[in-house]
Amino acid sequence: MSENVHEEIEHLCQGLSGAADRVAEEVADFSGEQMTxxxxxxxxxxxxxxxxxxxxACVPCRWLHGLFREGLEGQG
Known part of the structure; x- marks a missing residue:
């Protein structure tokens, strides 16, 4: 990979590292009615x-399933 790609990966990792916490903080006080x-x-x-x-939440699961599907299906 080129240096630009490595820099972009690092930038994305830093930017996304706190995303889950930010989302959790944003909806922490939502009522059931607000959530739906x-x-x-x-x-x-x-x-x-x-x-x-x-x-x-499905995105990482689908990504992992895509990576490991053949091996998992082969094992039953």
Whole structure:
């Protein structure tokens, strides 16, 4: 990989390192009603905070599944 790619990876790692804590702080005081609140407009409001969190949590699982699927399926 080029030096630029390595620098970009480092930059992304630093920027994302506290993302989980920032999200947790943002929704820590949300009630159940606030976590499930949605609206039709704007389009991005159609997903509640709960659905957005579930979606974010799925990304690493799907990524890992993609990496290890063949080996896991081969083992039954």
């Amino acid at each position: 609140f949605t609206r039709d407009e704007p389009v991005w409001a159609r997903w509640s905070a709960e659905v957005q969190l579930r979606h974010m």
